[in-house]
Amino acid sequence: MLDPYELAVKELVLKLEHLIEEYRLKGMYSPIEQVKGRVKSIASILEKAQRKKIPFDNLETEMEDIAGIRIICQFEEDIERVAQILRSRSDMTVKSVKDYLTNAKPSGYRSYHLIIYYTVETVNGPKRLQMEVQIRTLAMNFWATIEHSLQYKYKENIPEYVRKRLSSAAEAIGMLDKEMSSVRSEIIDAQNSSHMQAHLVVEILNNIQNLYKVANKRDIIKIQDEFYRIYAQEDLDQLTQFHKELDAIAEGYRAQGL
């Protein structure tokens, strides 16, 4: 029974990781920072079925989180953006939403959950499954991971003093997310510049490597030295300009070759 769920998790993680790559290759900020996925363990499925009195035959319809995807964002604003991206995708349909951002759980848990329908191809043809997608910030995830690990130890009976600490930690996490949001645009600018710089450097080095096949060695060494000089200045504009000039030089050699 769990096989199609394994496939669904693998597919969605791959697709969403590819989305992150696409944003980065285009020099754009990715609202998704990390993606994780899991199929619920059999022990956990049985425990939940017992707790919620779900008959075995109804597991697939009544247990919505047999397959789960967790999307981690840097900023709280990214969560809504990611939810929009998922809503607009043609490979899934949103069944329902649980907004624990505006309505945090009494424990302090905050996250945005979507239950989606997703179809996988199996040897018996297409199979439509339900999956739970949890979207939260890095900070919210930190809190939820720690709190979840305590649930294993204490089950329902987390001691009062620990519960209080967790509750104030949840408030601190909320404030941290707000603080980070207030400098979001500066952080995004800095991250975009650093991704763009890394991308430009790779392109320039590829160009120089290609020039080795066609240009004379003395010219290439001059170009290489110029690259080192500009690279050391850590100036994105100069690097962009150098990249353009190098493109023109490479084009010149290509034309000569024709």
Ligand code: 0O2
């Ligand atoms: P797992 O796989 O161990 O994470 P529930 O009745 O609360 O068990 P329900 O009604 O199916 O679950 O939906 P809900 O409340 O949206 O919870 C679904 C999942 O959200 C949980 O999965 C957790 O992963 C996460 N979650 C919900 N509440 C909390 C919370 O207070 N703390 C933490 N850390 N996570 C929470 P499971 O079933 O616990 O399984």
